[in-house]
Amino acid sequence: MSKLFRFGDTIAGYEVPVLNEREVRAAAGILFFFAIITFMNAFLMGNFYPIQVFIVAFLVDFTIRLFINPQFAPSMILGRFAVRNQTPEYVGAPQKRFAWIIGFALALLMFYLMVLNRVVGPINMLVCSACMMLMFFEAAFGICLGCKVFNLFFREKAKLCPGDACEANTRHDIQKIGMAQIASLVVFLGLIGVVGQQLHGATPADMTHHEAAASDGAANDECTPPDFAVKMGHAEMWKLHHNCK
Numbered sequence: 001m002s003k004l005f006r007f008g009d010t011i012a013g014y015e016v017p018v019l020n021e022r023e024v025r026a027a028a029g030i031l032f033f034f035a036i037i038t039f040m041n042a043f044l045m046g047n048f049y050p051i052q053v054f055i056v057a058f059l060v061d062f063t064i065r066l067f068i069n070p071q072f073a074p075s076m077i078l079g080r081f082a083v084r085n086q087t088p089e090y091v092g093a094p095q096k097r098f099a100w101i102i103g104f105a106l107a108l109l110m111f112y113l114m115v116l117n118r119v120v121g122p123i124n125m126l127v128c129s130a131c132m133m134l135m136f137f138e139a140a141f142g143i144c145l146g147c148k149v150f151n152l153f154f155r156e157k158a159k160l161c162p163g164d165a166c167e168a169n170t171r172h173d174i175q176k177i178g179m180a181q182i183a184s185l186v187v188f189l190g191l192i193g194v195v196g197q198q199l200h201g202a203t204p205a206d207m208t209h210h211e212a213a214a215s216d217g218a219a220n221d222e223c224t225p226p227d228f229a230v231k232m233g234h235a236e237m238w239k240l241h242h243n244c245k
Contacts, residue, residue: 006069008093014160018090019070021142021162026079029139031058035132043125046240051128052115058131059107065100092166095158099134099146106131 008017035058038051057074064073071077110127113119137143142162151157158166223244225235 004069005067007066007097008070011090014090016159017093018160019093019096020080020083021089021091022083022086023076023079023088024091024096025139025142026082027073027075028079028135030075030078030082031061032132032135032139035128035135039128039132048114048118048120055107055110055115059104059111062100062104062107066097066104089162090160091162092158092160094154095147095150095161096144098150098153099144102146102149103131103134 006017008019011018034054038054041047042051061073061075064070065076071080106127110124110131113124113127134145137145143165144162147158147161160166223239223242225239
């Protein structure tokens with residue numbers, strides 16, 4: 001039973017229980033993928049069924065992580081399979097547990113609001129956005145934002161952070177950002193800004209002026225579905241999303 005109900009593995013040479021950071025990041029990426037799909041279904045199409053299912057799955061996954069064993073959480077199993085050929089990177093389990101408690105609390109709130117009470121409003125969007133931001137930073141950058149909060153509440157600071165971020169270290173030359181790189185980024189952003197201005201309000205070549213005017217007029221009336229929504233067969237979803245009867 002002690003092997004079943006535990007959080008992290010005890011590895012010789014490490015002073016705290018550890019998790020494989022590669023699995024954790026893979027699991028976060030898997031959850032983020034489904035989170036963004038279901039979120040956009042609700043936000044753009046007014047279809048809240050997929051995100052309700054995802055919230056239940058997310059809550060079950062984090063319940064298993066925290067109260068049974070991360071090894072048996074579905075997303076962690078898939079993450080382990082995805083990175084099975086990569087060398088493990090051990091990170092401290094205590095700060096991960098604290099971060100996942102934050103995720104569990106957010107999932108519990110979303111379950112209460114959207115699944116049990118079917119509440120639709122800005123609070124849902126904020127909570128969902130917070131969840132996705134945490135998962136994105138974990139998956140894309142290996143930055144555990146919840147782990148950073150861990151140090152504010154516990155006297156014993158987090159240990160074994162990804163990339164040795166917890167320990168004071170000196171950046172290598174390959175990690176430094178020079179003026180030439182900054183200039184390249186600024187030029188890129190300026191170019192995209194110019195392109196965006198040129199394309200803004202441009203009428204597609206295959207659309208007549210009459211159709212463009214009709215489309216603009218329809219878009220100005222929130223309860224009148226625009227042409228593209230009608231052509232996609234999502235007129236009713238558009239009305240539902242804009243609270244139109």
